[in-house]
Amino acid sequence: MRYLVAALLLASLPVFAQTVAKPMNDPKTDTFLRQFAETRRFMSGRPTKPRITPDEKTVLFLRAQPTSATQTLFAFDVATGETKELLTPEILLRGAEETLTVEEQARRERMRVSAKGFTGYDLSDDGQRILVSLSGKLYVFERATGKVLELKTGPGVIDPHFSPDGKQVAYVRGHDVYRLELATNTEKRVTQGGTEAKTHGLAEFVAQEEMRRYSGFWWSPEAKHLAYTESDTTGVEKLTIVDVMRPERGGNTFPYPRPGKANAVVRLGIIPIAGGKTVWVDWDAKKYPYVATVTWKKGGPLTVLVQNRTQTEQQLLSVDAATGKTRLLLTEKDDAWLNLDQDFPRWLEDGSGFLWYTERNGGPEVELRKPDGSLAQSWVKPAAGFFGLARYVDADRTLYFYGDPNPTQSYLWRVRDGGAPEKLSTGTQGPAHEQFAHVAKSGGLSVATTQTATTMPRFVVLRSDGTRVGELPSVAVEPPFAPNAQFFQVGKEGFHASVLRPRNAKPGVKLPVVIKVYAGPTTTVVRHSMAENLLNQWMADKGFLVVKFDGRGTPLRTAAWERTVKYDFATATLDDQIAALKALAEKVPEVDLARVGIEGWSFGGYMAALAVLKRPDFFKAAVSGAPVVDWLDYDTHYTERYLGLPQEHPEAYEKSSLLTYAKDESKPMRPLLLIHGTADDNVYFFHTLKLSDALFRAGKPHDLLPLSGLTHMVPDPLVTQRQYEWVLGYFQKHL
Template identity: 60%
Template structure:
């Protein structure tokens, strides 16, 4: 039996052909280890930038170049001096940081790998700062620097100040609590929360797909709280087992696969002192998704709800006394609607709200009145609006991040309906701007093809005041990044490539395509940080390429941006066309030796490429790949493919298993997957490997023991994974 099992495993995990002699192990690659230990050379750079309302101070988080533990700092705008406000070490006093399972899951959804102060909050008056560490909360008085530990019970999640600054809300024991800062005493607000019926926590779908990470909201006067009740008792339970400890019980998670039941979510209103809950009422049968909740200083409590396939959403104003709702606006899209948690953005006087729409072909920013009626367009379609940085009401000025050139992004200003103008100069670059409420202070974080991320402090007119200090180690080289548009007419593709630093003109080299390939996803970026791994791979004898589909452009035709039902084939065909167009202008690309790799959706696209287009893609390394979309979550999957019962053909054609056939030509494939992945479960990889094995299709299979969807969270595992990836491409290309 043992011999038979061993033989089966060998056949399953390696090609059934003669293998070349193994290459002796190379010396330790100190660059790649340093790359991962410094989080791609971003450790030591300011993050979590927050501007004080008085526009005198910029708060931020920063760690040392080799530590994940973030500390809290303050930059004085007038003196340009930086001081350390608080460190994790000072609070822990030598103890290890501990995270509850709930907090670990929440950080997994938010893709947070840092430790220490992973986030902080500033009270609306700017007087106090709130940080959490090891399940405990601390308030830092800005004027005196005094640190007060809040007397909460254990396991605090999602702590936030009330708008008045006198209380702090949070969730623990599956219920909402509040703590009065004057007396440092806590009070349970909701009652009866359980692991399967939580109060105040965002459910899995909200966190993973909607970008909503909270489940409670304060009223402006802090007398009431709105909170979600997420009932997962009817949601399918999937298990994650640690096979190295078979005596231990498997971890069971509520995970709604496509076509199955979601969590039942409702919104309640309750006094901050507790008591009876008033439930908000809307047509939940038609609009089951509670996507967004906003409770502005002036204006109504507002909720955005969506239908199951996300083709229609309704913005509702809530009567907080009765829970009744009134429609303010309805938005539809024949493909799907994209969510942006910034909106609705209510004006400070409650006279209307800002709204993002794609109704007129591409992203547009509108001003609407209190009834939802359109007042005017503030940023027109075609301007490349990506995200709102600020709306300075007194000046009727919009600041937004984005632009029309997809490999680049800048901070733009639109004054009183005039044409957008850039706040900064120079480029090419990727910028993200943060603007104070009155517009007198701006922080622009920027990176480029030859520069790592830095954060500049500016006046409202763009005059530079200083820079948030960085301690980061700089990379030992600059990537040979080349970004270009290829193709003709409207059929233009953004592409990038990185050659070996010792590449010789005219010498053909094998190609590795780095792919993600989801709808509306941009991979080609003017970024040094995002090109470091590509340069490491290129230096081992490849040209590393990234290719954007035409639909990645924010100005693309709607049908190109949102290819419904058959999205995978359409987007893979786009990769092939873009690659061939790039080869027309870069003759060094050897199209007879092309590999492809990616993670998550990129892993899916990589496997699909060698299964369906082996004449183009000779080898693939698929990491954390979805195998069958019927096994992925409802909100993302049904957005692209509809409901399984209504569109079974879409699911069948999108499944990798459909394209695994005995005797059918396919490229070489390595499957890599973490055994503890709670986003794309490990059974996806097992299903694919089993199908390949039964079809007699040689492949390699590398399980990553105990690793979640964030494979880069463990530097050693990520390093070994990339070593295996390069070995595989060297062997097969």
């Protein structure tokens, strides 16, 4: 109850609160949840971010200890299979604590990075040098000698990258772009006049959060120029986050563009590395205000993809770096919206054309385009199930990608010169989900992560002929059990579904159901993934059926399937969860349709709250984490893509808002637990407070659990443990 009191004092909003049920699991005998939290979901100690050196003799990767979030740098020797530690944060910090600027913390939040220590690294094109960042400082590790050079930069370095020739490093510091010459270890300023409101070289909020464009500057192939964005947030609405437990610290204010309001004004400029006059790129920025993608690689010109505000039209432009003039390569249009993939365009190194991603023909497709933008051929057909590009090898015109026609599975595939896809086997038995692959530049070696419904993620090293070289070693704690997920396709729509039963379940005995929901665009939840089902199996073992469904509006089916939610988040998404569960009940007799709960986070939190507010006849309890309550309060690029501009489609926002259903006094109030981090800078905490206030005014009791100081991610192990104890207790009490 003290959490409730703290939230009430914070918001000055009266809230009816029911006492949350005390969890029935005894922490003294049930150690899984604590172990799950302390090992960061059993993922600490597993390799991450593998990179193959150009000579294909070494695979670099990061790895933490089993109960630590601090990652160190390792090297796997392909010839011997031996692994050695190259560099640790402790060596560089000499016992000091790692510190991050507010800007770097926000950037990591956008990238969903919760690790510490080395969270990434850059490898020079020749493979001889490794660049790492720590506490706002930069270090270069010489692989041949093992020596470490601390770069003499000013404080607060963000987003460092080697130049293509490996002789320089560029980065952002103090709102401007700098470069450092490695031979002399001398820092030089490139851009001038950057401010907090008009940054140079940093991606603006929506670029990072929604476009997945995390950088705001790019080296030219010959390393003599830099392209960079100038992001002017002067006119953007500012929102402030205060640590409510430490109000004496004041608040952090961020520009946050809400639907229908001003966005950052973004320009793209080109400047010599020695500094001087910026050449600004010329395009119709009034019609196409979003700088969605920028690339400047060998074989092609500086190329920029710009979008109109509603993301129904975009232009791919080549840029004359000397004048800033642009030439149209192609235009894409879609009546609903256009999805972005930051791996495209990908210019061929010989300049003969570029690879392009489109959904023009009903599904994800990769095309080969000529230098003038005209179509040469379709390289990966829509039916192939393309999900992500792993590598294009110029030497033999081979494209590697991961995906599958079945969205519950994913594999590494190879397409030679536009031919039929060939699956590259990692040796995994049964359906698998390979979420990441890194292929060497020459294509002779690859590293693929693979997992199944009963095996945790592993990084397998393969040669181009499919020979298994080895596996990047893990030191992770292995889970004490494997989930027993079953997979189905149900209903006339063929919804993908998964079910987890208690491991001691008796056939035919009815059990309460918890739907683990996301249901929104951009991701699916039904996957052959052990890691994603461990917590669900733990909950199932407490006496529940835990189920997941991917309905209309989710990706990886067809373009039309995903676009069902245009102008309406609240109808098909919820109807499909209900229809899928009813159809599942015909195949799984243990489903008790009279005891159905639902839980989710972010869009899933929105769906969970929507379920009990709109359909209390079907859903008996819900746990809603970090929900978007009113879509007028979320960001522009995401929301307007699906719901349009609020000035043009107010009805879309009205029918999609949880406040609409909270005010409906004709429907009974089912138990609803709201959970939200008070420092969330993606879905701000005031979302949950607005819903709590509306429910109170409508006379609808509910429960509220604020997570003090937490953001949209919840990396704190103890908070994770306590949070899910509350979630379990809530469903035990109400189902």
